[in-house]
Amino acid sequence: MAAVAPTLARRIARPGMLPLCSRPQAWGRAARQSPGLPRAPSLLLTQRRAFSNNKILVELDEGSGIATMKLKSPPVNSLSLDFLTEFCISLEKLENNRGCRGVIFTSAIPKIFSSGLDITEMCRKSTEHYAEFWRAVQEMWLRVYGSNMVTVAAINGSSPAGGCLLALSCDYRIMAENPKFSIGLNEAQLGIVAPFWFKDTFVNVVGHRVAERSLQLGCLHSAPEALRIGLVDELVPEEKLQDKAAAVIAQWLALPDHARQLTKSMMRKLVLDRLVAHREEDIQNFISFITKESIQKSLHMYMEMLKKKKG
Numbered sequence: 001m002a003a004v005a006p007t008l009a010r011r012i013a014r015p016g017m018l019p020l021c022s023r024p025q026a027w028g029r030a031a032r033q034s035p036g037l038p039r040a041p042s043l044l045l046t047q048r049r050a051f052s053n054n055k056i057l058v059e060l061d062e063g064s065g066i067a068t069m070k071l072k073s074p075p076v077n078s079l080s081l082d083f084l085t086e087f088c089i090s091l092e093k094l095e096n097n098r099g100c101r102g103v104i105f106t107s108a109i110p111k112i113f114s115s116g117l118d119i120t121e122m123c124r125k126s127t128e129h130y131a132e133f134w135r136a137v138q139e140m141w142l143r144v145y146g147s148n149m150v151t152v153a154a155i156n157g158s159s160p161a162g163g164c165l166l167a168l169s170c171d172y173r174i175m176a177e178n179p180k181f182s183i184g185l186n187e188a189q190l191g192i193v194a195p196f197w198f199k200d201t202f203v204n205v206v207g208h209r210v211a212e213r214s215l216q217l218g219c220l221h222s223a224p225e226a227l228r229i230g231l232v233d234e235l236v237p238e239e240k241l242q243d244k245a246a247a248v249i250a251q252w253l254a255l256p257d258h259a260r261q262l263t264k265s266m267m268r269k270l271v272l273d274r275l276v277a278h279r280e281e282d283i284q285n286f287i288s289f290i291t292k293e294s295i296q297k298s299l300h301m302y303m304e305m306l307k308k309k310k311g
């Protein structure tokens with residue numbers, strides 16, 4: 001855990017301490033510039049603020065109101081408890097900054113966006129650990145899916161399971177057009193089940209039929225296939241990814257904040273409310289599921305398979 005984080009980390013680990021409604025009101029985020037007006041180039045060049053913790057690099061361009069959150073947790077940006085805690089703290093800082101209106105999520109690790117939940121966090125740990133870990137996973141999703149900001153995933157590498165969830169929770173997904181990169185909710189391949197809110201988020205993006213087939217088969221889709229099924233919105237050459245993401249956010253930000261935010265909230269509310277209402281039950285379900293001996297064996301075999309593939 002990062003030295004700066006323990007207080008907030010404890011808050012995040014306790015239910016209801018950082019409720020979604022504690023964010024600025026949807027219409028309270030200041031539009032610092034009239035929609036669509038060009039900005040003086042000198043402002044664009046000068047007003048950059050960076051802050052970072054161990055695993056997340058954040059840069060805020062105060063001129064445009066667009067931040068970039070770069071995931072940097074080698075070797076594969078797995079979503080460990082520490083990572084999730086730092087992620088939520090960074091996102092909360094941006095959410096509370098009225099000058100920040102959009103966020104790009106991308107990776108600082110070549111070829112990997114995020115390898116999903118850290119499997120070691122789900123192997124042979126205490127019930128208390130599982131509860132804390134799962135609450136942090138929920139928190140990440142609640143914060144990204146429920147964000148008032150415009151969120152874009154600039155997917156510059158493979159993105160299985162929890163990594164795919166992060167991308168699915170954004171408003172827009174742009175993937176590097178590299179056929180070696182894959183993305184999908186592949187939980188079934190690990191012998192585990194994507195929880196209902198992973199599934200709901202997926203269904204909301206690609207539709208029921210595509211989601212059902214992809215989830216049952218635990219598919220990892222190549223970048224072109226992901227575009228075809230609507231899992232990502234566009235493919236661009238990797239070197240153009242960041243510029244494209246910034247351009248997309250600028251386009252979304254040209255609309256009045258309150259109209260866009262209320263529309264987003266209307267589209268996502270049912271799914272968000274379902275988890276908020278059943279958070280503790282969901283944690284208990286996770287614990288009952290993950291502590292089954294058969295599930296522990298499946299995860300162990302999967303980790304062995306990853307190691308063999310490497311060797």
Ligand SMILES: CCCCC/C=C\C/C=C\CCC/C=C/C(=O)SCCNC(=O)CCNC(=O)[C@H](O)C(C)(C)COP(=O)(O)OP(=O)(O)OC[C@H]1O[C@@H](n2cnc3c(N)ncnc32)[C@H](O)[C@@H]1OP(=O)(O)O
Pocket residue numbers: 075076078079112114115116117118119120158160161162163186187190192193194195285286289290303306307310
């Ligand atoms: C009705 C009842 C329902 C009940 C349901 C209730 C609750 C639900 C229960 C559970 C839900 C859990 C949801 C889980 C979501 C997840 O995200 S699970 C994680 C899925 N992730 C993956 O499958 C990715 C696995 N990794 C890879 O495919 C590759 O590593 C790669 C990301 C493509 C990168 O490949 P490469 O560059 O070749 O790197 P290596 O494979 O060599 O990996 C480097 C080291 O990193 C370790 N590692 C990789 N991924 C993970 C990970 N996710 N977690 C932890 N560690 C990981 C890998 O083992 C290597 O380690 P060593 O260097 O060998 O030590």
